[in-house]
Amino acid sequence: MSTHALNIKRLHKRFGDTVALDGIDLALRRGQVLALLGPSGCGKTTLLRCIAGLAEVDGGEVHLDGQCVAAPGRHLSPDDRHLGMVFQDYALWPHMSVYQNVAFPLEMQGVKANARRPQVEWALSLVGLGDFAERSPGALSGGQQQRVALARAIVAKPRLLLMDEPLSNLDKGLRENLALEIRNLIEELNLTAVFVTHDQHEAFALADRVAVLQHGRLQQVDAPEALFHTPATPEIADFVDAGTLLDGRLDAEGLALADVYLPLGAACGHRGEVSLLLPRRALRLCAPEEGLLCGRITGRLFQGEHLSLQLTLADGRTLKLHAPHAPERGCQVGIDIDVSALRAWDAEARLIDLMPRADVAASASA
Ligand SMILES: Nc1ncnc2c1ncn2[C@@H]1O[C@H](COP(=O)(O)OP(=O)(O)OP(=O)(O)O)[C@@H](O)[C@H]1O
Structure with a gap:
């Protein structure tokens, strides 16, 4: 079995004349957390979407646990990639209860109703929302809604957790607490995760490795301390302050x-x-x-x-x-x-x- 949970080789993605990703090479070992950091428009979300299967690639390959899931002429659907996703705006279904939201990925996988219950309860208790199962998402705070989204992302034990600006809709205090909680959860479940952020504090708090993107290219991939103390270019030094x-x-x-x-x-x-x-x-x-x-x-x-x-x-x-x-x-x-x-x-x-x-x-x- 491949030691890399994620392996990206020479990835290219264009939108008309815009080159969004320009030859990305990136590998992530199982259990690691990677932050994609960079200014607006540098290609972070496009890279995450190519990994998730929400966008097709124009060149290069994406491998998950050694399986090629994307290459020109090959595109596994998001459902077939066994990923968990958390979005900036939570993306919960408002007409469903918290329980139904979290149970949804299991339902899609064909898990029977009575087998779903213990897994949903497990995921909700992990994010501290065991008592909120029957609430509707609209009756929860922003931080609670993002915890529900997190429970939904991990309930089917994904091989990779993807998060797009997971904390940016929350206020500062909540952001720090939830960053710590997400980090603990990732370690407890030995998850591999990739998340997008434009905030270096968020990247440093959550990630084992930080990949800095500029103009669709990777500028530096390093541990947070190394990136901060030994930035490779003046632009990176400026970006991470x-x-x-x-x-x-x-x-x-x-x-x-x-x-x-x-x-x-x-x-x-x-x-x-x-x-x-x-x-x-x-x-x-x-x-x-x-x-x-x-x-x-x-x-x-x-x-x-x-x-x-x-x-x-x-x-x-x-x-x-x-x-x-x-x-x-x-x-x-x-x-x-x-x-x-x-x-x-x-x-x-x-x-x-x-x-x-x-x-x-x-x-x-x-
Ligand atoms: N659907 C699309 N159609 C055309 N151009 C696109 C599309 N999606 C992204 N782009 C372009 O590709 C480039 C990378 O965009 P992307 O959204 O990946 O950047 P980002 O780093 O995530 O930015 P932000 O932090 O603002 O979300 C940008 O120039 C953007 O305008």
Whole structure:
């Protein structure tokens, strides 16, 4: 048996002149949760629909548990793919009770009424709605309706759970709770799942792996931590809000950034314009006369565990960082930089190895 629950090879999908998917290669092991993340129009929903069988593919293949379910000239219907689906708008049948909604996939599979009952009760109790079976969906809150949709998606023990923006219709507190519940449920049932989102927090909270799509192409597929700490391109860094992106200039010995010059190891090699990522963890507040950079606090948000700060440099560019304490808005502060945590790309978005000089790295992290 294939070790991959899902295997996508060179997938192409067009709508007229629009190339929605442009050669997608993606594999997912059983028990893993994958988030498809990217800006509006990048092809996330189209990819999910090709996996589900709701759209036909123009090129490439989709395999589920080693079985080819989609290729040019081959298209297994959604019902024959044994998937569970959860949609953004819940998509419950309003004229049916919660029980009937959840029982529906079993009914479609021809499971007899008395055999359906224990499975429906099992699925409803898993999502905490054991006492709501006779209600109509219209008499439930948004979060409860999405739990019913989840129960309906898992009741027939699908080989793959697909979710399209499952949390985006819910308010923030509910979103976080339901994300945790879905994650627990997926682990408890050892499900394999793919979900679409445009929200990196949702992707990071739920997924083992995150696939970033742009213009129908996969840009990076990685664990959430790796994506956040080592984004492959400046666009991905920007999209996952990994820190501040600034332009700089490298020469043989260092990096010119804003109005300062950071000496680097001689081995740096590259010269010319670079895009620089300054992760929040690379920046530390200090006294104005002690910092490598100097700036003014122009944004200061209390966020419980830390303050989220925006600093404006003399040339008007801004930096984002977190700090446990900070002076008030308008105050001048110094900013120490841990050069070893910076990430830089050349004009062709190729990653450059910055070699911090030992003395600079030491002073920045002291
Ligand atoms: N039925 C369709 N007919 C024509 N073009 C389509 C159709 N469905 C999608 N597209 C186009 O394909 C591209 C990818 O769309 P898709 O809906 O997959 O993006 P998305 O990343 O899910 O976007 P969003 O986050 O806004 O839902 C877009 O350019 C879109 O306009």
